[in-house]
Amino acid sequence: MTACLEILGLDAAIRRGPRLLRNVSLSVAPGEVRALVGESGAGKSMIGKAVLGVLPRGIEVTSGDILLEGQNLGALSPGLRRRTVGAAAALIPQDPLTALNPSRRIGPQITDKLVHLLGWIRARADARARELLDEVRIRAPERVMASYPHELSGGMRQRVLIAAAFASEPRLIVADEPTTALDVTVQKQILRLIAELQARHNTAVLFVTHDLGVVAKVSQSVSVLFAGKVVEAGPTEALFRAPAHPYTRALMAATPRYTDPFASLQPVPEAVLAGLRAEVAAEDAAREARNG
Amino acid sequence: MLLKTLLARLASMVITLFGVAVVVFVIIRVAPGDPIAMMLPPGASDADVERLRALYGLDRSMPEQFLIWLGGVLQGDFGTSISLRQPVAGLVLGRLPATLELSALALVIALVLGGFLAIFGARHRATPLEAGVDLTNGAALSVPDFLWGLVLILLFGVLWPVLEISGRVSPRLDLPFATQFYLVESILRLRFDLTADLLSHMIMPALALALPLAAIIAQLLKQSLKEVLNLDYVTLARVRGYSELRVILREGLRNAALPTLTLVGVQFTFLIGGTVIVERLFSYEGLGNMAIDAVINRDLPLIQGIVLLFAVIFILVNLAVDLTYSLLNPRLRHG
Ligand SMILES: Nc1ncnc2c1ncn2[C@@H]1O[C@H](COP(=O)(O)OP(=O)(O)OP(=O)(O)O)[C@@H](O)[C@H]1O
Numbered sequence: 001m002t003a004c005l006e007i008l009g010l011d012a013a014i015r016r017g018p019r020l021l022r023n024v025s026l027s028v029a030p031g032e033v034r035a036l037v038g039e040s041g042a043g044k045s046m047i048g049k050a051v052l053g054v055l056p057r058g059i060e061v062t063s064g065d066i067l068l069e070g071q072n073l074g075a076l077s078p079g080l081r082r083r084t085v086g087a088a089a090a091l092i093p094q095d096p097l098t099a100l101n102p103s104r105r106i107g108p109q110i111t112d113k114l115v116h117l118l119g120w121i122r123a124r125a126d127a128r129a130r131e132l133l134d135e136v137r138i139r140a141p142e143r144v145m146a147s148y149p150h151e152l153s154g155g156m157r158q159r160v161l162i163a164a165a166f167a168s169e170p171r172l173i174v175a176d177e178p179t180t181a182l183d184v185t186v187q188k189q190i191l192r193l194i195a196e197l198q199a200r201h202n203t204a205v206l207f208v209t210h211d212l213g214v215v216a217k218v219s220q221s222v223s224v225l226f227a228g229k230v231v232e233a234g235p236t237e238a239l240f241r242a243p244a245h246p247y248t249r250a251l252m253a254a255t256p257r258y259t260d261p262f263a264s265l266q267p268v269p270e271a272v273l274a275g276l277r278a279e280v281a282a283e284d285a286a287r288e289a290r291n292g
Numbered sequence: 293m294l295l296k297t298l299l300a301r302l303a304s305m306v307i308t309l310f311g312v313a314v315v316v317f318v319i320i321r322v323a324p325g326d327p328i329a330m331m332l333p334p335g336a337s338d339a340d341v342e343r344l345r346a347l348y349g350l351d352r353s354m355p356e357q358f359l360i361w362l363g364g365v366l367q368g369d370f371g372t373s374i375s376l377r378q379p380v381a382g383l384v385l386g387r388l389p390a391t392l393e394l395s396a397l398a399l400v401i402a403l404v405l406g407g408f409l410a411i412f413g414a415r416h417r418a419t420p421l422e423a424g425v426d427l428t429n430g431a432a433l434s435v436p437d438f439l440w441g442l443v444l445i446l447l448f449g450v451l452w453p454v455l456e457i458s459g460r461v462s463p464r465l466d467l468p469f470a471t472q473f474y475l476v477e478s479i480l481r482l483r484f485d486l487t488a489d490l491l492s493h494m495i496m497p498a499l500a501l502a503l504p505l506a507a508i509i510a511q512l513l514k515q516s517l518k519e520v521l522n523l524d525y526v527t528l529a530r531v532r533g534y535s536e537l538r539v540i541l542r543e544g545l546r547n548a549a550l551p552t553l554t555l556v557g558v559q560f561t562f563l564i565g566g567t568v569i570v571e572r573l574f575s576y577e578g579l580g581n582m583a584i585d586a587v588i589n590r591d592l593p594l595i596q597g598i599v600l601l602f603a604v605i606f607i608l609v610n611l612a613v614d615l616t617y618s619l620l621n622p623r624l625r626h627g
């Protein structure tokens with residue numbers, strides 16, 4: 001079975017500047033949820049952006065391949081790549097407050113892609129939008145579709161964005177910290193919704209988060225990232241049972257537990273960090289050697 | 293709620309106009325120059341002068357003159373032009389359409405040109421093409437409208453004479469028009485030969501007026517487009533698979549246009565002010581040209597009438613900007 005998403009030896013860097021992704025490899029099978037964890041700045045979002053082709057200006061992929069449904073994206077022309085990614089993938093963004101165009105109604109923001117990119121007729125796209133809004137448990141789909149973003153709460157907007165992401169039946173969804181901007185009670189509902197729709201539609205998900213509690217809940221596999229390098233990866237259950245890398249163990253120790261919220265919360269020990277820096281330096285040296 | 297806002301706007305409009313009327317009334321009477329002296333042949337007797345002064349009410353005290361004028365205005369009578377000996381209202385309203393058409397054409401050119409440059413620059417941001425747009429903007433901005441007028445006359449009137457350099461329409465043409473809105477009427481009557489003739493007269497003055505405004509629009513709109521294009525909803529649109537141009541047009545333009553719009557309103561009033569000199573330069577028979585004649589002749593009632601009309605136009609432009617703004621911004625629309 002070919003992977004839905006396959007990343008092979010991906011390197012990204014600021015133009016004429018430091019490396020941001022270091023030889024990243026990972027794959028997501030159809031219907032699988034792979035979590036990407038790591039501290040802030042580790043490069044989690046960068047991986048998602050590289051896949052979706054929306055890296056910030058000045059940051060470029062310097063080597064490695066991204067295969068979406070077996071197709072090597074790097075081999076496509078920019079226009080074709082854009083349409084291919086648009087048709088096969090979607091994004092659930094971090095901040096629902098800024099991810100909807102404030103001057104356009106909700107409905108078209110969901111159906112745009114169906115109509116303009118996939119060539120659906122308007123009526124079918126509208127029906128599809130209503131269907132998905134129903135799936136994310138929005139009670140009055142018609143009213144919401146006629147609303148402007150500022151008329152909806154943050155939780156409602158994130159539901160809308162989830163509906164929009166799933167509307168085109170993408171094979172892959174990149175969810176970049178989809179609950180970080182929401183308050184705790186809403187977070188759980190949104191997580192449950194994503195898991196539910198993902199299972200129903202059998203969608204592969206690259207789930208970016210820094211919260212190991214979330215990882216345990218939603219994912220089947222994990223990649224742990226430090227300074228743009230995957231330091232450990234594997235099935236979620238196995239990784240939680242027996243974390244191999246000291247950094248993973250440190251992250252787990254730093255995750256608050258509901259049973260004992262004050263006991264844990266320790267920073268990553270200095271010895272572990274020193275080890276990580278050495279690993280990163282070794283990887284950089286290896287690249288130097290490869291490139292001559 | 294809406295009615296209340298509208299009434300408040302109307303009240304402030306009346307107050308503004310009253311202020312403008314008072315200030316202009318005083319300034320043009322305090323300024324040196326005597327309209328009566330300019331009307332009479334040299335050697336006219338003092339008695340003749342006094343008779344004329346009385347005829348135009350200039351022998352009275354300033355407050356008295358103002359009240360008489362105001363009383364007339366309230367009845368729709370703006371006085372009689374001293375130099376042209378016709379009612380001011382008719383003269384001014386007869387010239388207004390020419391200036392409105394010229395300003396509107398200039399605005400359209402500025403919006404199209406500025407919008408195009410802004411979108412082009414944003415599309416090619418951080419490349420030499422954007423630098424080219426900035427350079428063009430800088431050039432357009434550093435030259436005032438009347439100098440652009442001279443440059444254009446030199447280029448398209450002298451070196452490569454393809455456009456008319458003077459007047460509003462070729463005098464040899466029969467004009468079947470019922471109103472003074474020649475350009476609009478020629479289009480409505482499908483007389484495109486006349487439209488072409490009118491445009492060949494209007495393009496240069498309109499372009500001269502438009503270039504500085506186009507540069508301002510290009511600069512500002514490009515800047516806010518670049519800001520908007522970094523926002524999350526734009527990234528989301530890119531992920532959907534839209535081309536960069538489509539992203540700019542569909543997601544960026546409307547939100548980026550809001551901050552530009554307010555400034556365009558203010559700048560458009562400057563553009564209308566610019567018609568005074570540019571119309572003169574191209575002997576275009578509009579309100580601005582008439583204003584210069586009125587000032588040269590110290591034609592107090594005419595000056596007063598023209599200034600008041602300009603003030604009304606400025607106020608209406610600002611009102612139109614506010615309305616468009618709230619139309620484009622759903623947050624305001626649903627108050
Ligand atoms: N536009 C940019 N220009 C230059 N460097 C950037 C830019 N955006 C991000 N970076 C750098 O790239 C690195 C990875 O950033 P990324 O956003 O992927 O981190 P992250 O793991 O998603 O962190 P977070 O949890 O804070 O979202 C960081 O060191 C960051 O400073």
Ligand SMILES: [Mg+2]
Nearest residue numbers: 044045046176
């Ligand atoms: Mg991130």
